[in-house]
Amino acid sequence: MSPxxxxxLALAVGTYAFRLVGPVLxxxxxxxxxxxxxxxxxxxxxxxxxxxxxxxxxxxxxxxxARPAGVLVGGVLAWRRAPFVVVVLGAAGVTAALRLAGxx
Amino acid sequence: xxxxxxxxxxxVLPEMVRDASLLWLAGGIVGVSFGAIAVAGGLPVWVPIAxxxxxxxxxxxxxxxxxxxxxxxxxxxxxxxxxxxxxxAAYSLAVADILGNGRLARLAGAHLVTDxxxxxxxxxxxxxxxxxxxxxxGLGLFAAWNAGVLIGALxxxxxxxxxxxxxxxxxxxxLVALTLPSLREDAGVRRSALLGxxxxxxxxxxxxxxxxxxxxxxxxxxxLYRRGAAA
Numbered sequence: 001m002s003p004x005x006x007x008x009l010a011l012a013v014g015t016y017a018f019r020l021v022g023p024v025l026x027x028x029x030x031x032x033x034x035x036x037x038x039x040x041x042x043x044x045x046x047x048x049x050x051x052x053x054x055x056x057x058x059x060x061x062x063x064x065x066a067r068p069a070g071v072l073v074g075g076v077l078a079w080r081r082a083p084f085v086v087v088v089l090g091a092a093g094v095t096a097a098l099r100l101a102g103x104x
Numbered sequence: 105x106x107x108x109x110x111x112x113x114x115x116v117l118p119e120m121v122r123d124a125s126l127l128w129l130a131g132g133i134v135g136v137s138f139g140a141i142a143v144a145g146g147l148p149v150w151v152p153i154a155x156x157x158x159x160x161x162x163x164x165x166x167x168x169x170x171x172x173x174x175x176x177x178x179x180x181x182x183x184x185x186x187x188x189x190x191x192x193a194a195y196s197l198a199v200a201d202i203l204g205n206g207r208l209a210r211l212a213g214a215h216l217v218t219d220x221x222x223x224x225x226x227x228x229x230x231x232x233x234x235x236x237x238x239x240x241x242g243l244g245l246f247a248a249w250n251a252g253v254l255i256g257a258l259x260x261x262x263x264x265x266x267x268x269x270x271x272x273x274x275x276x277x278x279l280v281a282l283t284l285p286s287l288r289e290d291a292g293v294r295r296s297a298l299l300g301x302x303x304x305x306x307x308x309x310x311x312x313x314x315x316x317x318x319x320x321x322x323x324x325x326x327x328l329y330r331r332g333a334a335a
Contacts, residue, residue: 019215
């Protein structure tokens with residue numbers, strides 16, 4: 001087996017195993033409403049951490065101004081309850097426009 | 105409340121497809137860039153394609169291929185990808201009751217657990233809408249991602265620099281839009297997420313920390329969740 005095949009298989013099996021944790025435990029282990037709540041909160045915490053690092057950093061450093069500025073505009077639009085499409089296209093549009101204007 | 109429980113799910117379907125289609129489009133374009141980067145870096149065409157079908161996790165795929173192309177070796181590539189994907193275990197616990205009751209639904213649904221599908225599902229109010237949102241966004245994203253990777257691997261860098269479209273801002277914005285309802289609603293979640301995000305960003309900026317670790321450490325923010333709920 002080539003090393004590349006091994007990497008793909010190991011990643012595939014390992015990742016699927018992570019993804020099976022919930023479905024396999026579901027129905028077997030009775031989770032209290034409190035734990036279920038904590039799991040939902042945990043998922044939101046992970047997602048927000050992901051969006052924060054994704055918006056602000058690139059390769060362990062600051063991502064530059066264009067990207068966080070776009071995400072910030074998206075955030076303001078979302079806060080004002082703009083439609084999802086407007087939020088996402090607004091964020092991408094502002095970042096693209098800033099880059100076009102020479103802001104990294 | 106409503107007698108016909110299925111009606112709301114059907115009426116929200118167009119709305120969900122409309123919102124999710126943007127996600128599919130963005131996923132497809134990122135997929136194109138993944139396929140193009142992998143092949144341009146010297147990997148055979150089948151590598152990004154097989155990886156996308158079997159691993160199906162964008163950030164882990166980019167990192168693993170990045171490590172491979174940088175000559176980091178198969179062990180480091182695998183470890184980096186797996187570390188990044190540990191968060192899917194937490195996600196799968198959060199959406200376990202959303203996937204469905206059948207064995208097949210759970211086995212197939214598990215493979216579709218990604219940042220975006222979980223965010224999409226958890227942004228919905230009732231269980232039926234959550235399930236619909238998960239499957240609609242998940243199946244479409246799987247198709248779009250793999251189609252994108254296929255095109256990218258075959259066509260190469262025809263798309264040019266995707267940063268010029270601001271695509272790198274689109275994904276954080278998607279997550280902002282999808283997590284905002286929970287953040288608005290629950291002060292405990294809000295505090296936890298703020299602390300968690302601060303921890304993750306600080307650790308990401310720290311040299312020598314492996315990819316995947318910062319986001320996991322964000323779970324430490326949940327200490328504020330307990331306190332918030334007790335208050």
